[in-house]
Amino acid sequence: IAGITQAPTSQILAAGRRMTLRCTQDMRHNAMYWYRQDLGLGLRLIHYSNTAGTTGKGEVPDGYSVSRANTDDFPLTLASAVPSQTSVYFCASSPGLNYGYTFGSGTRLTVV
Amino acid sequence: EDQVTQSPEALRLQEGESSSLNCSYTVSGLRGLFWYRQDPGKGPEFLFTLYSAGEEKEKERLKATLTKKESFLHITAPKPEDSATYLCAVQALSNTGKLIFGQGTTLQVKP
Numbered sequence: 001i002a003g004i005t006q007a008p009t010s011q012i013l014a015a016g017r018r019m020t021l022r023c024t025q026d027m028r029h030n031a032m033y034w035y036r037q038d039l040g041l042g043l044r045l046i047h048y049s050n051t052a053g054t055t056g057k058g059e060v061p062d063g064y065s066v067s068r069a070n071t072d073d074f075p076l077t078l079a080s081a082v083p084s085q086t087s088v089y090f091c092a093s094s095p096g097l098n099y100g101y102t103f104g105s106g107t108r109l110t111v112v
Numbered sequence: 113e114d115q116v117t118q119s120p121e122a123l124r125l126q127e128g129e130s131s132s133l134n135c136s137y138t139v140s141g142l143r144g145l146f147w148y149r150q151d152p153g154k155g156p157e158f159l160f161t162l163y164s165a166g167e168e169k170e171k172e173r174l175k176a177t178l179t180k181k182e183s184f185l186h187i188t189a190p191k192p193e194d195s196a197t198y199l200c201a202v203q204a205l206s207n208t209g210k211l212i213f214g215q216g217t218t219l220q221v222k223p
Contacts, residue, residue: 031209042215043199050208075210090155097209100146103155
């Protein structure tokens, strides 16, 4: 593979359930990001990591958590899903400042 | 507060009809401005980065320009395959690499 792999591609989840969205990159990029994309609201940053072992909160972090145990993986966990978390989730990575992102193909999540 | 506004929200063109998309931004010191293309059901694809006012970048039928307050994506003689949503984003000097995105312009080019 070359780039970012996200899994699953889509999921229907019952409210209250726990869910982890997976993201793996093979480009050895230092920085990784999680965005959600909603109609009319655009892409909004959930959490980010500038390097392995560090994470930070974005614009809409509530209800989500992340970890960055190594350079390649950046999973996003919904501890107890709610319908407002229905969205398309994109993982992205970047070599660092001044560089654009490479995005994954997204996970379409529906919470019912 | 850093902010990005794109206009128009949607644009319909005939094949060969040139036009421009606008990205207005407010940021506390610009590190870079980024343009992406997004096809339905896919992740955004990187097009250009602009760093300073007056800078221009070109790729095929697309040309991006930058001023101190806005950026334009000029599309010359578009083809149906240029149909997509075009996203603009800014990276502030104060941010640690985070991009702030506009809501995008959805372009439809009819043959």
